[in-house]
Amino acid sequence: MTIAVIRFPGTNNENDVLRGLSLIPGGDPYLVTNRQGSEALKDADGIVIPGGFSYGDYLRAGAVASVGTIMDGIREIADDGKPVLGICNGFQILAEAGLLPGALLPNRSANFICKWVYLKVSENTVGFTDGMEAAVIRLPIAHAEGNYYCSEEDLVRLQDEERIPFRYCNEDGEVGEEVNPNGALDNIAGIVNEKGNILGMMPHPERASRIVLGSVDGLDILENFVRVTKEA
Amino acid sequence: MELLHKGKAKKIFADSKSKKYVVIEFTDNVSAGNGKKKDIIKGKGNLACDLSEFFFRYLKKKGVDTHFVKRLDGSQMRCTKVEILPLEVVCRNVAAGSFCKRYGIKKGTELASPLIEFFLKEDKLHDPLISEDAAIRLNLASEFEIAFMKSVALSVNYYLTVLFTQVNLTLIDFKLEFGKNSDGAILLADEISGDTIRVWNSKGQSFDKDLYRKDEGDITTAYSFLLEKLNETKPNKVLQREEVLYVSVMPKDGIKNPPGEVTKKALIRLGFGDATEVRMGKIFEIHLSKPITSGLIEQLTLMNLKLLSNPIAEKHNVRMEM
Numbered sequence: 001m002t003i004a005v006i007r008f009p010g011t012n013n014e015n016d017v018l019r020g021l022s023l024i025p026g027g028d029p030y031l032v033t034n035r036q037g038s039e040a041l042k043d044a045d046g047i048v049i050p051g052g053f054s055y056g057d058y059l060r061a062g063a064v065a066s067v068g069t070i071m072d073g074i075r076e077i078a079d080d081g082k083p084v085l086g087i088c089n090g091f092q093i094l095a096e097a098g099l100l101p102g103a104l105l106p107n108r109s110a111n112f113i114c115k116w117v118y119l120k121v122s123e124n125t126v127g128f129t130d131g132m133e134a135a136v137i138r139l140p141i142a143h144a145e146g147n148y149y150c151s152e153e154d155l156v157r158l159q160d161e162e163r164i165p166f167r168y169c170n171e172d173g174e175v176g177e178e179v180n181p182n183g184a185l186d187n188i189a190g191i192v193n194e195k196g197n198i199l200g201m202m203p204h205p206e207r208a209s210r211i212v213l214g215s216v217d218g219l220d221i222l223e224n225f226v227r228v229t230k231e232a
Numbered sequence: 233m234e235l236l237h238k239g240k241a242k243k244i245f246a247d248s249k250s251k252k253y254v255v256i257e258f259t260d261n262v263s264a265g266n267g268k269k270k271d272i273i274k275g276k277g278n279l280a281c282d283l284s285e286f287f288f289r290y291l292k293k294k295g296v297d298t299h300f301v302k303r304l305d306g307s308q309m310r311c312t313k314v315e316i317l318p319l320e321v322v323c324r325n326v327a328a329g330s331f332c333k334r335y336g337i338k339k340g341t342e343l344a345s346p347l348i349e350f351f352l353k354e355d356k357l358h359d360p361l362i363s364e365d366a367a368i369r370l371n372l373a374s375e376f377e378i379a380f381m382k383s384v385a386l387s388v389n390y391y392l393t394v395l396f397t398q399v400n401l402t403l404i405d406f407k408l409e410f411g412k413n414s415d416g417a418i419l420l421a422d423e424i425s426g427d428t429i430r431v432w433n434s435k436g437q438s439f440d441k442d443l444y445r446k447d448e449g450d451i452t453t454a455y456s457f458l459l460e461k462l463n464e465t466k467p468n469k470v471l472q473r474e475e476v477l478y479v480s481v482m483p484k485d486g487i488k489n490p491p492g493e494v495t496k497k498a499l500i501r502l503g504f505g506d507a508t509e510v511r512m513g514k515i516f517e518i519h520l521s522k523p524i525t526s527g528l529i530e531q532l533t534l535m536n537l538k539l540l541s542n543p544i545a546e547k548h549n550v551r552m553e554m
Contacts, residue, residue, distance in 0.1 A: 059539070059540070060542055063539060063542070064539075067538070067539055096542065102544060103542050103544040103545050105487070105488070105545055106489075106490045106491060107490065108488060108490060109490065110490030110491060110493065110494045147488075149487070149544065149545055150544065151544070183488065
């Protein structure tokens with residue numbers, strides 16, 4: 001079982017993700033660059049698109065990468081029902097590619113935000129959050145365009161179908177406007193697609209995967225990802 | 233063949249083969265001054281058809297979307313059926329004709345850059361000049377269609393001017409008409425011949441319908457001369473003209489625009505307190521080496537949806553001018 005970690009020009013979290021996954025038995029990650037094309041994904045059982053600033057965030061964050069040469073391969077793997085995880089810029093790329101609904105707009109404050117946040121995990125597991133139901137976890141965010149936005153119909157569907165695994169909250173797990181860092185609708189920090197095999201999230205689990213980093217809450221998400229990939 | 237329309241110098245017939253096409257016949261009728269002066273000049277129709285065929289073929293090769301399909305026997309050509317827009321588009325390089333009378337300008341005065349004018353196609357009113365805004369308000373054409381016709385007219389002006397220069401002739405001005413086909417694409421239509429252009433040699437001598445208007449000579453001789461000269465030109469030597477399209481992308485109404493908000497705050501700090509709202513978007517300047525066509529605009533609109541804008545939060549617009 002192998003997990004492809006994608007690097008576009010300007011991606012800069014690939015090593016953190018590779019290291020995070022390699023800590024997990026059976027993680028077996030390998031690096032694939034956009035330039036290698038879809039061919040390089042033929043042995044992949046799962047895909048992680050890490051964060052960074054693909055193509056310098058020119059045009060819109062994730063927009064140029066979303067039509068990159070490797071995207072056909074990623075789409076194919078996603079269509080096959082294999083797990084795909086987009087972190088930060090990876091989430092932006094998946095949204096731009098239409099693999100996840102909505103868009104990530106500039107933060108309400110117009111600032112780049114880099115800080116630790118608390119997230120409330122939904123009560124209903126989405127596979128990627130098994131064993132974390134209703135937990136309050138602590139992960140870092142680092143983005144300028146993390147303000148999740150979608151149409152009202154899409155938002156209602158996300159809510160009704162319980163496809164919002166992560167919401168920004170306070171230390172006690174209370175979700176509210178005052179702890180919304182970027183203006184995201186309904187405090188959304190992460191969503192999954194209809195099939196449940198694609199997860200996009202703005203916070204960085206790989207940056208909270210070792211004690212020395214200040215939190216290991218992210219490791220649970222990566223472990224779940226590895227497990228789901230094995231099962232898929 | 234069923235006659236669909238009879239104009240002053242052309243007849244339009246239904247094409248027996250396909251509803252997509254019509255057959256246009258160039259007649260020997262010549263008129264001037266909105267029909268005040270009328271004559272039949274033998275051979276004129278055929279020459280106007282030859283010239284139109286030459287120009288349409290040449291412009292098509294350069295990438296202009298035209299209604300021309302095929303030359304038929306005699307003075308007929310098969311063309312794509314279009315709904316003609318009720319506007320004549322005139323492009324002027326040098327002052328002549330009604331332009332001189334209207335502004336009291338000496339004939340032959342060179343204009344600093346090509347001028348596009350629109351005229352309302354309405355015989356009863358003697359085809360008056362119409363402003364672009366009036367044409368839009370009267371729903372004769374949309375703002376986009378006006379800009380589109382202007383852009384194509386300027387392309388045509390370039391390609392014809394350079395071609396005529398090769399044989400030491402000067403394109404003074406010309407009139408174009410446009411039509412929409414069944415798919416809604418705007419095509420260059422009608423005719424381009426000595427009846428619709430003004431061409432002078434270096435001595436200021438005319439080789440167009442002005443000879444008839446002013447009783448200064450025989451137009452069939454002039455049209456034959458034009459055709460002869462055009463056949464000496466080297467169309468392949470005419471370089472493609474660079475065109476520019478602009479795509480503007482703006483946040484949709486109601487979508488918060490933090491970049492605009494911080495810019496507004498900075499403007500106020502600098503003393504520009506009158507700004508009540510600032511919204512920031514993007515402009516893409518897209519250079520092309522071929523004339524603008526409806527197909528190209530359609531493709532670009534698709535690119536706007538796929539890449540240049542995010543339709544969830546942004547609106548986009550293709551423009552010919554900044």
